[in-house]
Amino acid sequence: MNFLKKYQDQLGLLLLWLLLIFIINPIGDFPLNDDWCYGKSVKTLTENGYLKLYNWGEMTLVGHVYWGFLFTKIFGFSFTVLRWSTLILGFATLLGIYELCKLANISRWMAIFGTILCMVNPIFLSLSFSFMTDIPFFCVTIWAFYFFAKALKTDSWKPILWAIFFCFWAFTIRQLAWVFPIVFLVTMLLSKKRNLQNLAKAIAPLCTLIVFSLVFSYIMESNDLLQERYNSKFGLLLENIKNVDKNLIILIFSYFFRCMAYLGFLLAPIHIFYMNRYTFRGYKISAIVWTLLVTGILIQIGKVLPSLDNIWIDFGVGPTTLADHAGNFTTSPEPRAPQLFWQMVTAIGVFSSVALLFHIRQMIASVFKKRQVNSLVVLSFVFYVVYLTPFLIVGVYDRYLLPLFPIAIVFLATNSTKVPKKMYKYFAFSFLILMTWFSVCAVHDHLSWNRARWKALDELVDSGIPKNQIQGGVEYVTWNFFSEEKEKWWESVTPKYTLVFKPTDEQKVVKMYTYDRWLFGDGVFWLVE
Incomplete structure (x- = not known):
């Protein structure tokens, strides 16, 4: 009984997480x-016994592959098994968020509410039901942040x-882990006395990660395991910094405004609650001007929510990758949803x-x-700047914004x-219920459509149609035909x-398929020729 009482919040979160998994x-x-691509690496490791990172991305990826391998070694290879491996890390992430709020x-009340709000975030929930690297990286990010805090x-x-x-661990998934010790170093210099002991604490994580990354890169390169595009984003970052121009500056502001709108809307109850404590001169005018200005800019450039690729999409989650959607x-x-609806959502977020x-x-x-500024507030602010820049x-x-949601809660609510x-609770719970309804239905529909899609594809192949005569969407083509040897595979x-989701007048309909859809509209797609 003492155990249940001591960990009642954590057990409650676990039960809610399991309920969402059961429903979806x-x-x-x-x-x-x-x-x-990540599944193909796990499959190769499981069935052939050697590590192979395919030339699709530019991440370190090894930690992610071996995490999936741990499960497929026990239960056999399938994407269902890989999905469960991510769901486990999804709950570990939620525990990290809750413990961070307590720290x-x-x-x-706010710790539990904030954790659940992060749980039903459509981006987080959708990625938890995949084998993408985002949730594993989010998990180790939160725990690294927790221990630095x-x-x-x-x-x-x-x-x-x-x-x-x-x-x-984070570095073996993505090189972006570099920002964590840098964030801690800057925070230590800003918030602690500059003596020898604090200096040693500040630089130790960065120095050890430098050594670890050099050893890692040497081993990977010696065994010819690095992808061709490894570190390509870092090269692009340096190139853009060297060649800053007007277009890049405009793009940076565009991304910044959209990121703020995303964070603002998906954490609206928490942000609005803490906004009430700021009463400096001109705060109301400042809020109105910011909202009108940024919302107007985003409407003018056609970047209202959700305008960042590619999880939270127009009215659901994705991406939708059939032939008639693969380019968008x-x-x-x-x-x-009508454009006016998204303009209102954007205005709320801003x-x-x-x-x-x-x-x-x-x-x-x-x-x-x-x-004196609380060191956790400084840590959160520095994390925002260093991570997002x-x-x-x-x-x-x-999906890259995921770590910023719980960090925003810490930034605003510490102490x-x-x-x-x-x-206010009525408003907060109403928002949470609507968010939960949308996210659960959207993720359910996305998986339901994919189950129907791949069943249809398997039936076509079983009927004798060659795989290369079927356009079943991006994942189907890449899974079956991606090749490092053939340039235009x-x-x-x-x-x-x-x-396709919607046949054109020029296409001949061969068959209509249906799937279980909970959001508005019919769950239908078509086979055409």
């Missing part, structure tokens, strides 16, 4: 998005050692993001007035034990039959 249903031996001395609070070496471990990963099958700007203003004002320069996907009033597919 993760079963299905098919790839989603880019996870065909930041956030009220129990604990090191700042306790002035102890032990959490730093744990943080280093998670930095190593942010569009869902019909019916779609207005909500004002809380972040106001808190940054308060933090800067405290520095000038020589007031490279993406603003080279391009950002919506805030204030509990919302009843009227996609030309192997000369489709006679194509799956």
